[in-house]
Amino acid sequence: MAHSAANPTGDLITQVLQALDKTEPLVSVDAFPATPFVDIKAALDRLKSRDMVRYDTIERQEALLELEGEEIAANGSHEARVFEAVQKAMEGLSVRELEETIGDKNVVKIGQGKAFKEKWISKTKDGKFKAIAESIKDVTRGQLETIKTTRTHPDTKTLADLKKRKLIRMQKVISFKIHKGNKFALEIPDEATDLTADMIASGSWKTATFKPYNFKALGAAQMAGALHPLNKVRAELRSIFFEMGFEEMPTNKFVESGFWNFDALFVPQQHPARDLQDTFYIADPPLADKPRAESPEDKKDYEAYWNHTKEVHQDGEFGSIGYRYPWSGEESLRLVLRTHTTAVSASMLHKLAAVEGPDGRPPPARYFSIDRVFRNESVDATHLAEFHQVEGVIADYNLSMGELMEFMDIFFGKMGITGLMYKPAYNPYTEPSMEIFSYHAGLGKIVEIGNSGMFRPEVLETMGLPKDMRVFGFGLSLERPTMIKYGISNIRELLGHKVDLNFVQNSPAVQFSGKA
């Protein structure tokens, strides 16, 4: 908005008024050929709103000389130059001599042909050019000179002709034809912007000139709400999940029991992830109630599931020998800030086990969530104690690893990430587990983009899911793709109190194009 054109200098306004005082109507391109159109218009609009001028917009075609046209206007047409050179040499000129005199082979080549045709020159027996005309008239040069000064030519045929010869070009010029308005004066009078109490008291309002309202003026740009870059990427990812048939999981609880965050996922109670260094524990209240149904429709026996989980940890089942340690019920009830949204996936899968599909068995399902998780990490440029996890879970009968890798290709392909690579990894709840990598051309290196795996029978069958139902899960952070997308190297630019609001306000929308 603060463009200079919207606020023309007083100088230009004074110049317009003075020029108009002498010449009326005044044509802006003639009076101010070098002043930008927008500046003139802004000045005129200011004067017009005060009834000091009236103006009409006029459009006209102007003829401008091309480079060759300029040269002819300055030095004469090719044929005229040939004639003049030949006429000056008493003995006539050979082609080479002519070329030397004029210094441009091209001028000689075109010029001598035309000069012959016009019967200005002829050739002697010894091959020299000789002038035969007394004098000539260089019509083209004359026409171009006229155009150079007037930017047009009275004969439209001449204009068309010169344009065809590429000596001139036509250009549309917008100009203003300006007349004096009813309140014309040589300068804008002093203007009051507001009617004040003082003016009313003194009566000066009666004679004051008020600045006219400009109802067309745009208001100052307002700072409106803007989606945070993480939200923009999140929205894009959600639409990819929905498009691929996923259902969104309810991830509204940040606090979970150790049971859902760890035990249901067959994470042993001595696992380092459960250490204070890795997990935030809640002090008050320290313990959750035993797992239970949260809605009357949920007919699962949570108490039995809790006990069954204990048995599988201690002694194993479903082909597993278990961990062989005394499982503590109290440890499983300790409240934690969830360390992954897989805690929610666990409770979703447990519920799925009770759903009867058309054939009486749990139907295939696809769940996803994108929400916050917490880890007791040392904070650095790329790690905070909290981040957003993108999680997907696919449950189906007889799923194979090949199908899952195919799915990953499609899913990440939609985000523009291609050429996935896998590395065997370890999660207590999946076997096999695979870290997912991709080559990032922008960074010039291979980056880890996620973690994945097939849930173990100890997890699924304890929940009551059928043996031949396989469940594949994967997780990635929302921050990583967002940082890459926006070229951010420090996570604090994205999260926390140091975030630059201008960046949030102006970050472009993300559209995963499906291209890397």
Ligand SMILES: N[C@@H](Cc1ccccc1)C(=O)O
């Ligand atoms: N929970 C894993 C991601 C994951 C989800 C589901 C299966 C396998 C892995 C993580 O936090 O990295």
